[in-house]
Amino acid sequence: MISRSVLSTLVLAALACTGEGEAPPREQQAAAAADERASVVFLGTSLTAGLGLDPSEAFPALIQRRIDDAGLPFTVVNAGVSGETSAGARQRIDWLLQRPVDVLVVETGANDGLRGIDPSALRENLDAILERAAAKDPATALVVVGMEAPPNLGTRYTAAFRQVFRDAAEKHEATFIPFLLDGVAGVAQLNQGDGIHPTAEGHRVMADIVWRALEPVLRERAARAGAVG
Numbered sequence: 001m002i003s004r005s006v007l008s009t010l011v012l013a014a015l016a017c018t019g020e021g022e023a024p025p026r027e028q029q030a031a032a033a034a035d036e037r038a039s040v041v042f043l044g045t046s047l048t049a050g051l052g053l054d055p056s057e058a059f060p061a062l063i064q065r066r067i068d069d070a071g072l073p074f075t076v077v078n079a080g081v082s083g084e085t086s087a088g089a090r091q092r093i094d095w096l097l098q099r100p101v102d103v104l105v106v107e108t109g110a111n112d113g114l115r116g117i118d119p120s121a122l123r124e125n126l127d128a129i130l131e132r133a134a135a136k137d138p139a140t141a142l143v144v145v146g147m148e149a150p151p152n153l154g155t156r157y158t159a160a161f162r163q164v165f166r167d168a169a170e171k172h173e174a175t176f177i178p179f180l181l182d183g184v185a186g187v188a189q190l191n192q193g194d195g196i197h198p199t200a201e202g203h204r205v206m207a208d209i210v211w212r213a214l215e216p217v218l219r220e221r222a223a224r225a226g227a228v229g
Contacts, residue, residue: 037075038221040067040214041096043089043129044107044145047180048080050203052192057200062207063214072218073225074102085111086125093129097136103217104133105143105210107180109165113149119160126164130172141217142174145210177213180206 042048042060050058055078064076079096081088089108106129112122126144133140146165149158169176181198183205184190190202198206 037073038102038225039077039100040074040103040105040218041077041079041101042105042107043093043096044080044105045084045110046080046082046197047110047206048078048107049082050078050080051082051197052194053200053203057203059203059207059210062204063210066207066211066215067218070215070219072222074218074222080107083111084108085115085117086122086129090125090128093132097133101133101137101140102221103141103143103214104130105145105214106130106174107145107147109161110147113147113153113161116153116157119157119164122161123164123168126168127171130168130174134172141221142169142172143177143214143217144169144172144174145177145180148179175213175217177210180209182209 040063042063048058048060050061055061058078058080060076060078060080067074067076079092081092084092086108089106106126108126108129109122112119112125130142130144133142144165146162149161151158153161166176166178168174184198184202185196187202188195190198190205192199
């Protein structure tokens, strides 16, 4: 059996292959297509962007289908950019916040871990992203998605890296998802030819993980607005 730390190494290795900022942001297209419903914005890396797949197969699009099936009044915006570090996400957040954001799901840091960036820098960037979202609209619900660092950087680094996400979620009163790729990383049939980026089936598993955490948030917000389907 492949250990969780080895799986995270494999995942992070492919994330960096895309190169930060190479893929154009999808948020412009998604925002243009969004209707007047409340927005759920996924700020993320190639895992959110759905590298190698049709956008309709990426887990944010699958979350949209579940939202629609549940009769909940939300529109998903996929703001994933392949190869991006938390510093890049921090640079983009102000642009994203130009439009109302009702729920912000932050999936960042995988490429920080691959590059061995100090966890304190990741912590600073993640804090800044969440602080800016809260400052723009204190009512915005926050969701933090955790990631694992490669074990070759040592147990002290990997433990500190892992803790950043949990601490950020607690500090900013955000819903916490410990590991987006739990049950996906290292499973051949759930990954593309590179052995790392999830297939459409892998994204369905990821959607399950995200939905378990996100659905209660959306239902609570919809109930407060009196708009539960």
